[in-house]
Amino acid sequence: MKKEGQIRIPSGCAISAAISRSGQRITGEKIIDSMRPMHDRSNGLGGGFAGYGIYPEYKDLYALHIFYDSDAYRSQCELFIKESFEVVKAEPIPTRKTPEITDEPLIWRYFVTPLRSVLASAQLDEKEYVTRFVTRVNSLMTGCYVFSCGKNMGAFKAVGFPEDVGHFYRLEEYRAYSWTAHGRYPTNTPGWWGGAHPFALLDYSVVHNGEISSYDANRRFIEMFGYKCTLQTDTEVITYIADYLLRRQGLTLEETASVIAAPFWETIGRMDEDARRKATYLRTIFGSLLITGPFSIILGFEGGLMALNDRLKLRSMVAGEKGDFVYVASEEAAIRAMEPDVENVYAPQGGEPVIVKVKEGQY
Amino acid sequence: MGIDFIYPEFEVKRDRERCIACRVCERQCANCVHSYDEESGLMLSDESQCVDCHRCVSLCPTRALKIVKSDCALRENANWTTDAINEIYKQASSGGVLLSSMGNPKPMPVYWDRILINASQVTNPSIDPLREPMETRVFLGKKPDRIKREGDELCCELTPQLELSMPVMFSAMSYGSISYNAHKSLAIAASKLGILYNTGEGGLHEDFYAYGANTIVQVASGRFGVHEKYLEAGAAVEIKMGQGAKPGIGGHLPGTKIGSDISRTRMIPEGSDAISPAPHHDIYSIEDLRQLVYSIKETTGYRKPVIVKVAAVHNIAAIASGIARSGADIIAIDGFRGGTGAAPTRIRDNVGIPIELALASVDTRLREEGIRNNVSLVVGGSIHSSADVIKAIALGADACYIATAALLALGCHLCRTCQTGNCNWGIATQRPELVKRLNPDIGSERLINLMTAWNHEIKELMGGMGINSIEALRGNRLMLRGVGLNGKELEILGISHAGE
Numbered sequence: 001m002k003k004e005g006q007i008r009i010p011s012g013c014a015i016s017a018a019i020s021r022s023g024q025r026i027t028g029e030k031i032i033d034s035m036r037p038m039h040d041r042s043n044g045l046g047g048g049f050a051g052y053g054i055y056p057e058y059k060d061l062y063a064l065h066i067f068y069d070s071d072a073y074r075s076q077c078e079l080f081i082k083e084s085f086e087v088v089k090a091e092p093i094p095t096r097k098t099p100e101i102t103d104e105p106l107i108w109r110y111f112v113t114p115l116r117s118v119l120a121s122a123q124l125d126e127k128e129y130v131t132r133f134v135t136r137v138n139s140l141m142t143g144c145y146v147f148s149c150g151k152n153m154g155a156f157k158a159v160g161f162p163e164d165v166g167h168f169y170r171l172e173e174y175r176a177y178s179w180t181a182h183g184r185y186p187t188n189t190p191g192w193w194g195g196a197h198p199f200a201l202l203d204y205s206v207v208h209n210g211e212i213s214s215y216d217a218n219r220r221f222i223e224m225f226g227y228k229c230t231l232q233t234d235t236e237v238i239t240y241i242a243d244y245l246l247r248r249q250g251l252t253l254e255e256t257a258s259v260i261a262a263p264f265w266e267t268i269g270r271m272d273e274d275a276r277r278k279a280t281y282l283r284t285i286f287g288s289l290l291i292t293g294p295f296s297i298i299l300g301f302e303g304g305l306m307a308l309n310d311r312l313k314l315r316s317m318v319a320g321e322k323g324d325f326v327y328v329a330s331e332e333a334a335i336r337a338m339e340p341d342v343e344n345v346y347a348p349q350g351g352e353p354v355i356v357k358v359k360e361g362q363y
Numbered sequence: 364m365g366i367d368f369i370y371p372e373f374e375v376k377r378d379r380e381r382c383i384a385c386r387v388c389e390r391q392c393a394n395c396v397h398s399y400d401e402e403s404g405l406m407l408s409d410e411s412q413c414v415d416c417h418r419c420v421s422l423c424p425t426r427a428l429k430i431v432k433s434d435c436a437l438r439e440n441a442n443w444t445t446d447a448i449n450e451i452y453k454q455a456s457s458g459g460v461l462l463s464s465m466g467n468p469k470p471m472p473v474y475w476d477r478i479l480i481n482a483s484q485v486t487n488p489s490i491d492p493l494r495e496p497m498e499t500r501v502f503l504g505k506k507p508d509r510i511k512r513e514g515d516e517l518c519c520e521l522t523p524q525l526e527l528s529m530p531v532m533f534s535a536m537s538y539g540s541i542s543y544n545a546h547k548s549l550a551i552a553a554s555k556l557g558i559l560y561n562t563g564e565g566g567l568h569e570d571f572y573a574y575g576a577n578t579i580v581q582v583a584s585g586r587f588g589v590h591e592k593y594l595e596a597g598a599a600v601e602i603k604m605g606q607g608a609k610p611g612i613g614g615h616l617p618g619t620k621i622g623s624d625i626s627r628t629r630m631i632p633e634g635s636d637a638i639s640p641a642p643h644h645d646i647y648s649i650e651d652l653r654q655l656v657y658s659i660k661e662t663t664g665y666r667k668p669v670i671v672k673v674a675a676v677h678n679i680a681a682i683a684s685g686i687a688r689s690g691a692d693i694i695a696i697d698g699f700r701g702g703t704g705a706a707p708t709r710i711r712d713n714v715g716i717p718i719e720l721a722l723a724s725v726d727t728r729l730r731e732e733g734i735r736n737n738v739s740l741v742v743g744g745s746i747h748s749s750a751d752v753i754k755a756i757a758l759g760a761d762a763c764y765i766a767t768a769a770l771l772a773l774g775c776h777l778c779r780t781c782q783t784g785n786c787n788w789g790i791a792t793q794r795p796e797l798v799k800r801l802n803p804d805i806g807s808e809r810l811i812n813l814m815t816a817w818n819h820e821i822k823e824l825m826g827g828m829g830i831n832s833i834e835a836l837r838g839n840r841l842m843l844r845g846v847g848l849n850g851k852e853l854e855i856l857g858i859s860h861a862g863e
Contacts, residue, residue, distance in 0.1 A: 008841065012486065187486060211487035213828055214835030216842065220759075224733040249510055255517070262832070264496045281519040285506045287834035288736070293487050294829075312495060312831065314488055 004195035008232040011186035013197075013209035014041035014162070015317075016329035017298045018338055019178040019305055023362025024324060025053050028171025030338045031179035035162040037333040041209075042183030046196035047165035048157025050205035050300050051176030053363055055152050061088055061111040062130055065148035065155060066137075067193050068106040073143030080141070084133050085112035093156070093169070100164035105193055109154070127202055127247060132226070134201065139228040145194040150203035153302065157182075157196035165196075177363050180300045182207035199235040202247070203302040206239040209330055210315050213293030221288035234295065241289050242299050251282075253306050257353035259286040261311045298328055304357035313350030320345035326356045367456040369449050370435040373415045375408035381427035382406055388419035388428060393785040393797055416778035418787035450708070461708035464781035464791070466608060466700045466745055466767060469712050473700075474719035474852070475751045479861055481842045482827040490831050492822035498832040499529040499821055501762055503739040504668045505692045522692065523668045525599055528557035529818045530756060530833055533810075534697075534743045534764035535581050535603065535672070537563030539616045539625045539637065540704030540781070541770075542798040543570075545790045548773055548806030550574035555807065556814050561764075564603055564614065564639060566628040572596050579670065582659065584613055585639030587629040591662060599693070600659050601670040602652070604643070607701030607744040610674030610715045613639035615705065620784055620793045653689040660690065668692035675699060675721035675744065676714075680728035687729060687738045695764060696721055698744025702767040704791055705782035718744040719758065723856045726759025726838060735759075735838075749820035758856065759838040772813040773806045 016034040020026065031049060035042075055063055064081070068074040081087060089111040095104065114129050122129060134146045148155035153176075156169040162183040182197040198205040212218070212234045219229045219237050225248070227240040238260070245256045259282050263271075268279045283290070294314030299306045307328040309317050319328045320335050320342040327335040327342060335342050348354050375396060384406055389397040394412040397419060399405075413430060420428050437445050450461055483489040490497070504524035511518040533549045540563065547570070553560040554577045561579040562571075566588015571578070580597035582589050594600055605611065616637040626633040646652050656669050671686045672695035673679070679696065686694050698718025703711065722742045729735040742755050743764030752763050771777065774788040781791035789801030821833075830836050844861040845853050853860055 213483065213487060213830045213842075214839060217835050217837055217839035220730055220838045220840070221735070224730050224735060250512070251510065265498055265500050266496060277519045278517050281517060281521065284502045284521060284524060285510065285736075287502070287832075288837060290832055290835050292830045292832055292835040293483075312490065 003192040004231040004233055008215070009186050009195070011046075011184050011211070012041065013185055013207075014038035014183040014330045014334070015181065015207040015209050015296060015298055016327075016334045017178070017180040017207070017300070017305055017307065018325055018327050019356050019358070020324050021326065021356065021358055022324050023053070023177045023358045025175035025177050026179075028166055028174050028176070028179060031181045032163050032166035032171060033337045034329060034334040035166070035181050035183055037337050038183060038329070038331055039161065039163070041185060041330060042161055043185045044161050045159060045186050045191055046157070046182075046184030047160055047162030048155060048182050048196045048198050048207075049162070049166055049169070049171060050148075050153065050155045050180045050198045050200060050207070051171070051174050052153045052178040052203075052300060052302065054154055054174040054176045055111070058088065058111040059152040061113050062149055062151055063154050064110040064112060064146055065093065066108050066110070067145045067147060068108065069143035071106065073141075074106055074108065077137065077141060077144040080137065081110060081112065084118060085110075085114055087112050094173070095168050096170050098164060098168050101158055101160045101168040103191075104158065130202060131243070135226070135228055139230050147194060148200045148205075150200060150205070151302070153203055153205070153300075155198045155200040155205055157198065158193055159191040159196060177358055178300060178305055180205060180207050180298050180305065195231060195233065197233075197235050198300070199231070199233065199239045201239050201243050204239055204242050204246070205300040206235050206242065206297055208235045208238055208295055208297040210234065210295030210297075210310065211293060212238075212291050212295055214291050217288055218291060238291065238295070238297055241291075245286070245289065246301075253355050254353060255282060257306065257308050257351070258282055259289050260291045261308055261351035262290045263351060264311065296330065303363045304355065306356075307348065307354040309348060309350045309352070311351035313347075316347070318345055318347050319354050328354060367452055369452060370433060371411040371413065372433055373410055373413045373430050374433050375410045375413055376429045376431055377406060377408065378427045379405075381425040383425055383427075385424060387422050387424065391418045391422050391787060393787050393792075393794070414778040414780045414783075415776075416780070416787050417776045462705055462782050463708040463711050463779060464703060464705055465777060465779045466702045467712050468779070471700070472717065473745075474717055474848075474856070475747065475754055477846055477848050478719070478754050478856070478858065479844050479846055480750065480753060480757070480824060480828070481844070483829040487829050489829050490826040492826045495826075495831060497822040497826055499818055501527045501530045501833060503527065503693050503741065503761055505738060506736045508736070523599075523666055525559065525668055525693070526557075527559065527762060529814065529821065530760075530762040531752060531814060531817065532558050532579070532741065532762060532764055533560035533769050534766035535561035535563040535579075535601065536704070536766055536770075537565030537581075537616070538568055538628055539565040539620055539793070541790055542792055542801060543568065543624065544798050544801040544803050544806065545770070545773060546571060547803035548801065548810060549769065550578065551803060551807035552810035552814070553577040555811055558814070559598060561601060562597070565616070565625065565637075566630065567593055567596055568624065568628050583639055584641070584643045585637060587631065587637060587639075590630070594659060594663050594667070597667065599668045599670055600663065601672050601695065602655060602659070603672045604646070604652070605672070605674035605676075605697070606703060607674045607697030607699050607715055607718070608703035609706040609710045610676050610699075611641060612707070612710060613641045615639075617784075622793055625793065649685040649689060652686065656690040670695050670741070672697060675716045675718055677716060679716065679721045680724040683725040684728055684732055684734070687734050691738060693739045693741055694725070695741040695743065696725060697764070698742070701744035702770075718742050719754075720852075720855050722755060722760055723758050727857055730838075749817035750824065752817065752821060753824045753836070754843060756833065756836050757839050757842045759840075761837060768813070769810060772809045773801060
């Protein structure tokens with residue numbers, strides 16, 4: 001069977017997120033609980049989590065999470081890491097043996113910082129440098145796959161049901177101000193760990209439920225700018241689009257939302273002059289990054305998250321809050337599993353972004 | 364006669380029982396096929412003049428007429444076809460270059476027909492265009508590499524863009540090659556549809572300046588009718604470097620077609636031949652093209668997008684890449700099956716490449732070079748239907764040019780004898796009594812009908828794929844699969860085979 005990257009595999013899913021606006025860090029137990037009532041939205045072929053604020057002691061270092069097929073691939077890849085980065089710490093990611101999760105690869109993490117001299121000679125900013133490193137490893141090196149590379153955050157994923165994956169990675173030992181989670185329902189996959197979600201690049205992570213119909217239009221456009229869609233999954237291309245628009249083009253979150261879930265021309269026509277000019281401008285320039293077909297995504301980033309539905313709202317997604325916390329999930333039941341007394345539960349409209357930011361200085 | 368005799372290609376079959384000798388056929392045939400014999404009271408035919416345009420067939424009130432292919436045949440030969448033999452007779456007799464009209468009729472592969480379109484099942488929903496918005500609006504023109512901000516505010520200035528209500532435009536056909544009424548039909552229809560038509564290389568008749576917002580004005584190697592007001596009149600300026608039906612050569616409108624109106628529009632003396640040179644004599648290389656592009660932009664104050672139209676030839680990807688770097692806002696590519704009012708037969712039938720392959724390789728190349736967003740791509744050269752439009756856009760086009768399809772809507776029956784100037788349908792003729800047969804109000808209505816129908820079909824096809832905006836289809840090659848294509852063809856088209 002072909003794995004992700006060799007063939008495009010559509011999948012349905014469950015997503016969920018919890019974030020504290022004051023930067024209060026909570027363990028991973030709640031977010032695991034949120035996935036239990038949505039068990040049937042996954043089929044055991046992939047689950048994962050992303051946590052923000054989990055590595056405060058290394059918060060200025062990039063945390064590379066890598067899957068290896070064998071120790072031979074690991075030593076090969078580590079040579080490449082050492083050529084590019086100063087490695088402050090390297091260790092296997094702690095896991096727990098559990099009967100539900102089997103066939104695990106070697107799972108390592110590295111806290112690194114780019115070598116100043118190499119960075120200077122490459123004439124790149126730090127983030128671009130890290131991005132290119134990861135793209136090279138993932139597209140050119142066999143037997144290794146970088147699945148997380150941000151600062152003070154990390155993705156954890158595996159083949160299995162999400163609640164078992166959380167247990168496997170001992171998420172109760174991590175504390176994060178923002179958690180996102182994903183349960184996968186692929187139509188077919190041989191069960192490759194790299195194919196599970198979230199998909200992460202730098203501090204961006206995406207969990208997504210849907211199957212976008214614009215995939216190849218988006219992919220072929222974004223690949224012009226140095227990205228390589230090696231997995232052929234929606235989540236991967238959406239992450240690259242977010243990175244391109246937010247980091248490289250400098251768009252705001254709202255502007256990014258209005259590119260990927262662009263308002264209809266009819267809606268634009270009804271806007272006031274200023275808003276109409278802006279919306280027309282963004283839609284005209286970035287038309288190829290409009291995403292059609294069903295999606296609900298949660299984009300995590302340092303200090304916040306954004307949840308967004310496709311413009312027809314072809315996938316369920318609800319949001320709610322309680323005190324300091326904001327919750328988003330595919331189903332209200334998931335939110336209630338985290339916070340039974342949740343308030344202000346609502347279903348955001350298609351194309352209406354839910355943006356939550358942690359108070360400045362609290363993350 | 365004798366050695367040069369070629370038996371007429373068609374026979375006029377007249378049902379004597381039905382014929383009432385009303386003489387409509389006689390009055391309608393500019394080729395003088397039909398005549399009335401006073402003595403016998405019967406209609407007669409000279410089938411040697413028949414071009415099979417179906418004017419008489421369509422207008423015969425008793426359906427007494429049909430035109431059939433003659434069964435008088437040379438001895439069958441799979442190698443030496445009747446056409447090949449007859450052409451030799453003609454050339455042996457005349458010493459001349461063979462002329463033809465409209466697109467290449469040879470049985471060359473039509474790749475559109477070997478490509479199939481996707482639809483949603485189960486894993487994502489199809490979208491019903493009757494219940495949900497379905498967007499076909501397109502903006503053609505250069506898109507900036509980076510957004511600009513002043514302070515926090517987005518700076519929303521864009522280089523000029525063409526806005527189309529649907530991704531189809533009427534392609535270049537000059538006033539001269541087609542009639543005043545044909546042009547008027549196209550202009551009215553384009554205005555009402557919110558799309559554009561193209562003047563072709565013959566200038567713009569003063570009556571049609573009113574449709575300027577929906578007009579592309581063309582500048583070709585003959586520079587007929589090109590002046591400052593003309594350039595200012597249109598929504599965009601197209602530099603015609605080549606035409607799919609006759610890549611590498613110019614054009615020739617015979618003096619007989621240059622009447623007073625055309626003479627004034629083209630700015631050449633009445634009755635003189637209008638000959639466009641093969642190349643533009645101020646463009647012998649890519650850097651010269653850049654100068655013409657910028658000359659036009661300077662003249663029009665950078666308010667009009669500049670289109671560069673080229674024929675699809677072997678090295679089209681590299682050529683398009685050069686054009687994209689030469690200031691052009693839009694590249695129009697015309698495939699080898701594109702139509703013409705007259706072209707040397709050998710060139711029409713043997714030069715150039717299919718638009719499907721040209722489009723795919725250009726789009727791929729521009730993306731590899733990271734410059735696809737710097738230009739828009741418009742393709743033409745035998746777009747038969749809305750399905751072809753969908754396939755072209757999924758391969759990577761921004762919009763399509765149609766011309767033959769538009770003429771068919773106006774009544775053309777593809778008899779392929781435009782060069783004679785005797786078009787019985789009032790399209791490819793300048794004879795006033797024939798021109799008036801095409802009523803621009805009816806003609807434009809038929810064009811609007813055709814485009815409206817196509818747009819409905821485009822929306823249905825998009826909805827089936829779960830796509831509700833045309834830009835999400837552009838370059839979306841996963842939506843296509845090939846059938847019966849070899850590995851190389853699939854590789855060039857950038858699509859998988861059906862079943863993969």
